Amino acid sequence: MxxxxxxxxxxxxxxxxxxxxxxxxxxxxxxxxxxxxxxxxxxxxxxxxxxxxxxxxxxxxxxxxxxxxxxEPGALPSVLACDIVARDKDGDIYAEPCEWEADRGPRPRFVVVAVRRRRGEHVPTAGLGDRVLARIVDLPDGYDRLAKAGIRIIKLLEAKPAGILGILKRNEYGARVLPISKKQQDEMIVELDDLNGAEDGDLVSVDVIRSSRMGLSRARVRETVGNLRSEKAVSMIAIHANDIPYIFPDNVIAEAEKAKAATLEGREDWRALPLVTIDPPDAKDHDDAVRAEPDASADNPDGFIVTVAIADVAAYVRPGTPLDQEALKRGNSVYFPDRVIPMLPEKISNDLCSLKELQDRPALAVRMIFDAEGRKRSHSFHRIMMRSAAKLSYQEAQAAIDGHPNDKTAPIVVSILKPLWNAYDVLARARDERGPLDLDIPERKVLLKPDGTVDRIVTPERLTAHRLIEEFMIQANVAAAETLEKRKTPLVYRVHDQPSLTKLESLREFLASLDMKLAKQGNLQPDIFNRILERVADTPQAHLVNEVVLRSQSQAEYSPSNIGHFGLNLRKYAHFTSPIRRYADLIVHRALVTALGLGGDGLPDGIEDKLEQIATDISAAERRAMAAERETIDRLIAQWLSDRVGATFKGRIGGVTKAGLFIRLNETGADGFVPISTLGADYFAYDETRHSLIGSRTGETFQLGDAVEVRLVEAAPFAGALRFEILSEGGKGKPLGKGAMMRAAKARKDRERKDHMNKVRRGR
CATH class of the missing domain: 1.10.10.10 (Winged helix-like DNA-binding domain superfamily/Winged helix DNA-binding domain)
Incomplete structure (x- = not known):
C-alpha cells in the first residue's frame, strides 16, 4: 500500500x-x-x-x-479495443481505438509490436479489418516513431467484423476494388473466382486474403451491399460504412401500421389555442408548435406566456415493444442531402405524431411565464389534444414580420406572429445576460439535382425566426429538466462538460502567441470565450480564433448524471423537444408522464439501472450519425469537383498536423489535404502550440486560419478525399534551431520514401 x-x-x-x-x-x-x-x-x-x-x-x-x-490528462486506458486499419511497406500493421471522442483531437495510431512465441504458446495474429483487444506498450526501437505507442494483441474480438467496403470496377481479368475509406486508399485486386456474383459499380464488402509489401493486395468479395448506379448511392455508402440501421424489421412496420390515432381521453382540449409550427420548407415531420401572448396578470407587467407543444410520441411507442427497441437501436434520425433515415416508421413520424396543419394531434405541452426581463417565473406541463393553426416555414414567418406577408401569413401577423417576436425580444434579454457560448461557425448545405448529383452548395441565412424557435426550445428543455429533478424522477440529461485543463492550457499558449490572455480562474464561464471572440471580430484573426476556441470545447452527450451544459451556460438541461427523431427526448417524455401522473405509458420499472447504458448507446449513435452525414457531404463534393482537377480555389487552413495541412475551400466548404512533402524546398516542423507548420531554414509559416490559394491535384469521389497543392506563400516567421531542422528533415525524407513506395505498390 x-x-x-x-x-x-x-x-x-x-x-x-x-x-x-x-x-x-x-x-x-x-x-x-x-x-x-x-x-x-x-x-x-x-x-x-x-x-x-x-x-x-x-x-x-x-x-x-x-x-x-x-x-491522467489525456491518458489512454492500458487495455482497449482496436481496429486493424493499415499495413505499411515493411509489413508492420497499425491499429486505432474503436471508440474515440472527436473533441480529443485526431484518433491515435498504434503499431502492433511483434511478440516472440514460446513453444506451445498461442499468440493471436491479426490482419486488416480485424478487431482486437490489446495492451498499450512502449514503442521499441526500430518501429515507426510517428505511431502514438505500441500495442500487444491479447485476443481477437471479431475477425474482420464487416470486411472492407469499396467500389468494384470490373475488367477482363477480374476486378479492382476502390476502398471508400480515406484511411485505406490502396486498391485491391479481385480475381474472377472471388467475385461472388458482384457486378461493375457494386458497393461490396471484401476480405483481404493476401497482402503484399510490393504491388496490390488480393481480396475476395464477401457480399454485395448495393449498386452505385442507383439513386441515393452516395448516402448508402455512409450508411453501410457506419453500420446505420436503415431497414425496419417486418414486426416493427406491422406494429406501426396497427397504431390508432390517440383520443381526447385523459387529455386537456387545447384545439382552440392557435399554436403554429415553424420549420424548414422541406420538413416532412413537425414535432413542435409554439404560441406566445402577453401575460394579463397585474403582478407581471410586460411579461409573456410562452407555450411549446411537442408531439406525444410516448402515446404510440411503448417501452419494450419492437417499435421501442428499434428506436433505441437507431438512437436518432440521420439526415442526408438525398434522404432521411428516420428513427421511427413513417406511419408514426410523418403521420400520427406529426403536428399537421388543422388536424387533431396529441401533444405534451409546457406553459411558461416570463417576466419583462425574460426570467422564467413558473411553468407547468399538460397532456393535450391540439390542432395546429398554420404550418409555416422560417422564411415565410420572417418575411411576414419584415413587412412582406403572403396569403397564409397576412391574417395571422398581428394575432400570432408579432406576439411570438415580442416574446422572443424579452427572452433574448435573459439569454444575453446568461451569456451562452457564441461561436461564429457557418454551416453549409448541399442542394441536389433530381438525379442525386450536386446542384449547388449554400450557406443558409441565419434568421431571427431560427433564433426564436431555438430559444423557445431551450427554455422548454430547461423546464423539463427542472420538473424531473424536482420530482426526483430518473432522466437522461443533455450534458456538456467545460473544457479540460489540458485543452485550456493549450488555448492559453495559443492566445499568448497572438498577444492575448486567457485568465486563470476557477469559475470558468462561456462569457470568457465570448469576450475573446468579440475582441477579434472583424479582424484577420477572427476565423482562426473561432476555430481554435471551438476545438478547445468538449463534446456534448447524454448522461443520467448531471454536470450541466457549459456551452448554453445552464445548470439543468434535458432534450424534450424532438421525440420523433431523438430517443433521449422520448425518455424525457415518459419521465414527465410518470412524474406528473399523466397516464400509464410512462417509464418502465427498473429503468434506473439501464439509463447509463442507454445514454452511452444514444451518444454513440449521435456521433455515428454526425460522421455519416459529414462523410456523405465530403463524397458528394469530391464527386462534384472531380472534373475540375487542375483548377485553383481560395480557401483557409482548417487543420494543421505533422503530416500536412487540411484546407477548407471558401466557395463550397469542401475539405482537402496538402501533404507536408509538397510544401516547398524547405523542411517543415509542426508547432502544436501555434497550430502551425514552420520552415526550419526560412521560418516560412503556415498557420491554422490562414487564407490560401490552392490547386486541386486529385479527387477521390468514393473516399470523399481531395488533395491540393498550395500556391500561396506562407507567413514570415523565425527559423527553427538546428535540432528541430534535423528532425524536420528526417521526417520529410521518411514521408517522401513512404509516398514513393506507396506509388510503386499502386503501379503508378
Missing amino acids: ARKTRPADDTPAFPTREAILRFIAENPAKGTKRDIARAFDVTGEGRVVLKRLLKELEGDGLLDRRFKRFS
Missing part, C-alpha cells in the same frame, strides 16, 4: 498527492473517489480531505475528471 500522511490534528489519515497520482496512473480503470478511498483505506472524515486533495490535483492540471472518474 502506498505511503499515507497524517495531519497534525486528529483528521483521519489520507494518501499523499504522489501516491494518488501513481495509483491512478497504474490503475486507469479505478479512478473514482470511491475506488481511491478503498485502495488507501480512507474512511469517515478522511473522505472530505481526499475530496479536497483530488480537487487540488485537478485544479493544478495533474488530473482530468470526466463525470466521477479521474485520470
Whole structure:
C-alpha cells in the first residue's frame, strides 16, 4: 500500500498527492473517489480531505475528471479495443481505438509490436479489418516513431467484423476494388473466382486474403451491399460504412401500421389555442408548435406566456415493444442531402405524431411565464389534444414580420406572429445576460439535382425566426429538466462538460502567441470565450480564433448524471423537444408522464439501472450519425469537383498536423489535404502550440486560419478525399534551431520514401 500522511490534528489519515497520482496512473480503470478511498483505506472524515486533495490535483492540471472518474490528462486506458486499419511497406500493421471522442483531437495510431512465441504458446495474429483487444506498450526501437505507442494483441474480438467496403470496377481479368475509406486508399485486386456474383459499380464488402509489401493486395468479395448506379448511392455508402440501421424489421412496420390515432381521453382540449409550427420548407415531420401572448396578470407587467407543444410520441411507442427497441437501436434520425433515415416508421413520424396543419394531434405541452426581463417565473406541463393553426416555414414567418406577408401569413401577423417576436425580444434579454457560448461557425448545405448529383452548395441565412424557435426550445428543455429533478424522477440529461485543463492550457499558449490572455480562474464561464471572440471580430484573426476556441470545447452527450451544459451556460438541461427523431427526448417524455401522473405509458420499472447504458448507446449513435452525414457531404463534393482537377480555389487552413495541412475551400466548404512533402524546398516542423507548420531554414509559416490559394491535384469521389497543392506563400516567421531542422528533415525524407513506395505498390 502506498505511503499515507497524517495531519497534525486528529483528521483521519489520507494518501499523499504522489501516491494518488501513481495509483491512478497504474490503475486507469479505478479512478473514482470511491475506488481511491478503498485502495488507501480512507474512511469517515478522511473522505472530505481526499475530496479536497483530488480537487487540488485537478485544479493544478495533474488530473482530468470526466463525470466521477479521474485520470491522467489525456491518458489512454492500458487495455482497449482496436481496429486493424493499415499495413505499411515493411509489413508492420497499425491499429486505432474503436471508440474515440472527436473533441480529443485526431484518433491515435498504434503499431502492433511483434511478440516472440514460446513453444506451445498461442499468440493471436491479426490482419486488416480485424478487431482486437490489446495492451498499450512502449514503442521499441526500430518501429515507426510517428505511431502514438505500441500495442500487444491479447485476443481477437471479431475477425474482420464487416470486411472492407469499396467500389468494384470490373475488367477482363477480374476486378479492382476502390476502398471508400480515406484511411485505406490502396486498391485491391479481385480475381474472377472471388467475385461472388458482384457486378461493375457494386458497393461490396471484401476480405483481404493476401497482402503484399510490393504491388496490390488480393481480396475476395464477401457480399454485395448495393449498386452505385442507383439513386441515393452516395448516402448508402455512409450508411453501410457506419453500420446505420436503415431497414425496419417486418414486426416493427406491422406494429406501426396497427397504431390508432390517440383520443381526447385523459387529455386537456387545447384545439382552440392557435399554436403554429415553424420549420424548414422541406420538413416532412413537425414535432413542435409554439404560441406566445402577453401575460394579463397585474403582478407581471410586460411579461409573456410562452407555450411549446411537442408531439406525444410516448402515446404510440411503448417501452419494450419492437417499435421501442428499434428506436433505441437507431438512437436518432440521420439526415442526408438525398434522404432521411428516420428513427421511427413513417406511419408514426410523418403521420400520427406529426403536428399537421388543422388536424387533431396529441401533444405534451409546457406553459411558461416570463417576466419583462425574460426570467422564467413558473411553468407547468399538460397532456393535450391540439390542432395546429398554420404550418409555416422560417422564411415565410420572417418575411411576414419584415413587412412582406403572403396569403397564409397576412391574417395571422398581428394575432400570432408579432406576439411570438415580442416574446422572443424579452427572452433574448435573459439569454444575453446568461451569456451562452457564441461561436461564429457557418454551416453549409448541399442542394441536389433530381438525379442525386450536386446542384449547388449554400450557406443558409441565419434568421431571427431560427433564433426564436431555438430559444423557445431551450427554455422548454430547461423546464423539463427542472420538473424531473424536482420530482426526483430518473432522466437522461443533455450534458456538456467545460473544457479540460489540458485543452485550456493549450488555448492559453495559443492566445499568448497572438498577444492575448486567457485568465486563470476557477469559475470558468462561456462569457470568457465570448469576450475573446468579440475582441477579434472583424479582424484577420477572427476565423482562426473561432476555430481554435471551438476545438478547445468538449463534446456534448447524454448522461443520467448531471454536470450541466457549459456551452448554453445552464445548470439543468434535458432534450424534450424532438421525440420523433431523438430517443433521449422520448425518455424525457415518459419521465414527465410518470412524474406528473399523466397516464400509464410512462417509464418502465427498473429503468434506473439501464439509463447509463442507454445514454452511452444514444451518444454513440449521435456521433455515428454526425460522421455519416459529414462523410456523405465530403463524397458528394469530391464527386462534384472531380472534373475540375487542375483548377485553383481560395480557401483557409482548417487543420494543421505533422503530416500536412487540411484546407477548407471558401466557395463550397469542401475539405482537402496538402501533404507536408509538397510544401516547398524547405523542411517543415509542426508547432502544436501555434497550430502551425514552420520552415526550419526560412521560418516560412503556415498557420491554422490562414487564407490560401490552392490547386486541386486529385479527387477521390468514393473516399470523399481531395488533395491540393498550395500556391500561396506562407507567413514570415523565425527559423527553427538546428535540432528541430534535423528532425524536420528526417521526417520529410521518411514521408517522401513512404509516398514513393506507396506509388510503386499502386503501379503508378
